[in-house]
Amino acid sequence: MTGDERRTEILKELGKSTNPISGSVLAEKFHVSRQVIVQDIALMRANGNKIYSSNRGYYIHSSLHGEKVSRVLKCYHKNEESQEEMQLIIDNGGEIDDVFVYHRAYGILRADMHIKSRYDIEQYQALMKDAPSMPLMEVTSGYHYHTISADSVEILDRIQQRMADRGFLAKLSEYEPVDFWNRENSKEKNN
Helix, strand or coil, rough: CHHHHHHHHHHHHHCCCCEEEEEHHHHHHHHEEEEEEEHHHHHHHCCCCCCEECCCEEEEEEHHHHCCCCEEEEEEEEEHHHEEEEEEHHHHCCCEEEEEEEECCCCCEEEEEEEHHHHHHHHHHHHHHHHCCCCCHHHHHCCCEEEEEECCHHHHHHHHHHHHHHHECCCCCCCCEEEEECCCEEEECCC
């Protein structure tokens, strides 16, 4: 199998999967090293393929989310309230696509999360508990953003209202850009 053929097959695997696929799993399937897969992913991204990565592997956003709508919410809370925040979003029908911060000196620092269940929250919490590093939100003293996906604008409205009621939403500062990045899958932005 040539490199081009392998990359075509990798795209097919990612396109039909409903879960992220790790580089190790892809390496084993295609009988190459994990580093070859990393290089393949980089080449495919350079050729315009929208391949995302999370701590659980690679995915193509549309294969996991279908025709969902999304909204960016600016959040603020203490680190020990992270689980409550995530459960509020999930329990009201949303998925947490990412977390990012806007730092005055460093700009946008972003990490994919792809959290869609309480199990995913538990896994995330376990990783963070054992990790020597701190959550991204601590870089900006608890202020952070989430891109939330849902099946409808009404669900996003409900999530935003419940987040506001709980005191987890924060207002944008004048130095923050409103359009954090131009992502095709981002259909709405937080006001």
